[in-house]
Amino acid sequence: MATTATEAAPAQEQQANGNGEQKTRHSEVGHKSLLKSDDLYQYILDTSVYPREPESMKELREITAKHxxxxxxxxxxxxxxxxxxxKLIGAKKTMEIGVYTGYSLLATALALPEDGTILAMDINRENYELGLPCIEKAGVAHKIDFREGPALPVLDDLIAEVRNGQAARSVLLRLYRSSRS
Ligand SMILES: C[S@@+](CC[C@H](N)C(=O)[O-])C[C@H]1O[C@@H](n2cnc3c(N)ncnc32)[C@H](O)[C@@H]1O
Structure with a gap:
């Protein structure tokens, strides 16, 4: 496989620049992407992605780039x-397992309707709080229920709640059926 100039760059050159551009990130994790050309990826970012990026997300990306x-x-x-x-699936309730500074959390919160919710879990609150001012500025913080700690116990509780909820519903259903028979 050919090695691009950016892949061969020294580690310090691969740090994010002051504008928070993600050329660096792609260089480091480029092989996670379908694109094999850093230049093409950068062109797509510059001409299509960044011009459509909401201001709050740009700010959050720039804060994150310095982390x-x-x-x-x-x-x-x-x-x-x-x-x-x-937006395509019309989601209203979502979960974010692993928030970090919240870039995908903000992308989700902006896409959800006004009454949409996100159950967001991370073991690290500090990083979440780094991006929180951008989320608040975007006016979508009310959609987020952040839980600090490992996600697994929160998910276990959620499953238990759903099971209890289903049990309650099935009781209601049975009551409804028996009242009609
Ligand atoms: C790849 S980052 C998430 C990136 C994030 N979605 C974004 O858009 O920037 C993974 C995150 O998972 C968190 N994490 C690791 N283990 C976890 C666990 N057991 N439960 C919840 N969060 C965890 C880490 O603290 C880290 O912030």
């Missing part, structure tokens, strides 16, 4: 794809 773990973030193109999928 030492920025490799973890959702990229701007992934964020827009996620936003589109949520």
């Amino acid at each position: 030492p773990w920025n490799l973890m973030t959702t990229s701007a193109d992934e964020g827009q794809f996620l936003n589109m999928l949520i």
Whole structure:
């Protein structure tokens, strides 16, 4: 496989630049992408993705780019794809398992209707709070129920709640049926 100039660049050159552009991130995780050309990816970002990016998401991306773990973030193109999928399926209730600074969380929150909800889970609240001002500025913080801690126990509780809920509904259903018989 050919090695591109950016892949061969020293690690310090692969840090995100001051504009928070994600050329760097793609260089580091480029093989996760279907695109094998960094230049083509950058062209798509510059001409199609960044011009459509809401201001709040741009701000959050730029804050995240300065964070030492920025490799973890959702990229701007992934964020827009996620936003589109949520609108297409008309989702109202979503879960975010692993928030980091909240780029995909904000993409989701912006796509959801006004009464949409996100159950967001992360073991690290500090990183979530780094991006929170951008989420608040975007006016979508009310859709987010953030739970600090491992996701698994929260999901276990949720399953238990659903089972209890189903049990309650089936009792109601049985009552309804017996009242008609
Ligand atoms: C790849 S990052 C998530 C990226 C994020 N969706 C975004 O758009 O930037 C993974 C996140 O999962 C969190 N995490 C790791 N283990 C976890 C667990 N057991 N439960 C909840 N969150 C966890 C990490 O703290 C980290 O913030």
